[in-house]
Amino acid sequence: MSDTASRVANNTFASMSARQVAVLIGLGAGLWFLGAMVLRLVAPMGALDGAARALTYALMIPGTLPAVWLIWKLPGLRRDQVAMGGAIATATATLLDGIALAWFPELYAADVRLVAACGAAILWGGGVGLVLALLFNRAPAR
Numbered sequence: 001m002s003d004t005a006s007r008v009a010n011n012t013f014a015s016m017s018a019r020q021v022a023v024l025i026g027l028g029a030g031l032w033f034l035g036a037m038v039l040r041l042v043a044p045m046g047a048l049d050g051a052a053r054a055l056t057y058a059l060m061i062p063g064t065l066p067a068v069w070l071i072w073k074l075p076g077l078r079r080d081q082v083a084m085g086g087a088i089a090t091a092t093a094t095l096l097d098g099i100a101l102a103w104f105p106e107l108y109a110a111d112v113r114l115v116a117a118c119g120a121a122i123l124w125g126g127g128v129g130l131v132l133a134l135l136f137n138r139a140p141a142r
Contacts, residue, residue: 016077016084020075031070039118040107079137080138
């Protein structure tokens with residue numbers, strides 16, 4: 001078996017069930033929508049302006065920890081699958097964010113400046129989620 005074929009055969013994703021992947025896709029969609037609705041609420045209050053933006057971004061780090069926990073527990077992933085689970089959920093959220101920004105920007109706000117700020121915050125949250133999932137991931141016990 002070639003090195004590439006060996007890596008594909010041993011890919012953690014391959015050991016996930018279709019149910020687990022479906023749960024992760026659903027979680028990604030749900031977490032994205034929740035984030036979009038929270039941003040729609042707080043952005044007009046100035047949460048994404050000036051120094052408040054830095055505070056909002058900083059608060060998203062601990063605020064994302066429950067999402068990583070859900071990504072681990074809800075589909076029943078092993079600790080060595082958390083990074084892949086985070087990637088699947090974040091890919092879903094990122095795709096939905098791209099669709100929303102292109103075709104449904106009013107989902108975030110009426111003001112183009114706030115739409116851009118909300119889209120950027122969603123991307124930041126996705127990046128934070130990926131980093132936390134990578135940090136939470138553990139190699140299987142030997």
